[in-house]
Amino acid sequence: MITFEQVVKRYPDGTVAVDDLSFEVPEGEILVLVGPSGCGKTTSMRMINRMIEPTSGLIRVDGRDVMATDPAELRRGIGYVIQQIGLFPHRSVADNIGTVPRLLGWQQDRTDERVEELVEVVGLRAELAERYPHQLSGGQRQRVGVARALAADPPVLLMDEPFGAVDPIVRGHLQEEFLRLQAEVRKTIVFVTHDIDEAIVMGDRIAILAEGGVLQQLDTPVKILAR
Ligand code: ADP
Numbered sequence: 001m002i003t004f005e006q007v008v009k010r011y012p013d014g015t016v017a018v019d020d021l022s023f024e025v026p027e028g029e030i031l032v033l034v035g036p037s038g039c040g041k042t043t044s045m046r047m048i049n050r051m052i053e054p055t056s057g058l059i060r061v062d063g064r065d066v067m068a069t070d071p072a073e074l075r076r077g078i079g080y081v082i083q084q085i086g087l088f089p090h091r092s093v094a095d096n097i098g099t100v101p102r103l104l105g106w107q108q109d110r111t112d113e114r115v116e117e118l119v120e121v122v123g124l125r126a127e128l129a130e131r132y133p134h135q136l137s138g139g140q141r142q143r144v145g146v147a148r149a150l151a152a153d154p155p156v157l158l159m160d161e162p163f164g165a166v167d168p169i170v171r172g173h174l175q176e177e178f179l180r181l182q183a184e185v186r187k188t189i190v191f192v193t194h195d196i197d198e199a200i201v202m203g204d205r206i207a208i209l210a211e212g213g214v215l216q217q218l219d220t221p222v223k224i225l226a227r
């Protein structure tokens, strides 16, 4: 469903952020990219939705070469969840979640229904929909971020340290609830973290990165036991 074949990214200043990276994420699974800061995790994610273009190598999403796909069309199929700064501060929770449906020209009724449904799906109380991001706790904001990424039901999710900005107890809840949701929605997910414990909890597979390349790939206990 998502494949990297010998992908290299060299930035204009000469920094090689990703060096000969290859991996595969089967449909409906979570691949966790884990590794220290600066090892190329975010660069890899951004190449999947073409926010950054690879210097060489091939990236496919659902069989299609991303470099040969219209970026707007590509991004319609890819939800993106990032740490902290992802929400529009001057829009209510409901407006934030409805961003993509609005861009896609959905009718207001349909957008409203979808927003209402998602608020519940990610475990937020209904009355929070009218609040603004600064009126939410860190954990609540991350839930809004997940809801927004799921709004138009994209088959692929990119999650870049999505639970990184909250305390460990809240993080544990978010991880647990997200996995319960994933068991139903079965998105194909690339999940980035620098926390090995989180990688083991969240991943079907883990790719350990170091200096731009994969050091080792392994199946997590969850995956091994599921066979
Ligand atoms: P991670 O997400 O694992 O922390 P990044 O993908 O953000 O890693 O960065 C990988 C490497 O590329 C780092 O050495 C970083 O400094 C460098 N880098 C990231 N963005 C740029 C850029 N726009 N120009 C030059 N170097 C960059």
Ligand code: ADP
Pocket: 134, 135, 136, 137, 138, 139, 140, 170
């Ligand atoms: P966290 O420790 O998760 O960051 P906070 O201390 O930020 O939590 O928030 C605790 C509670 O207070 C949350 O339920 C949040 O919705 C509420 N809250 C935070 N800021 C505001 C605000 N400006 N107006 C109304 N409620 C708020």
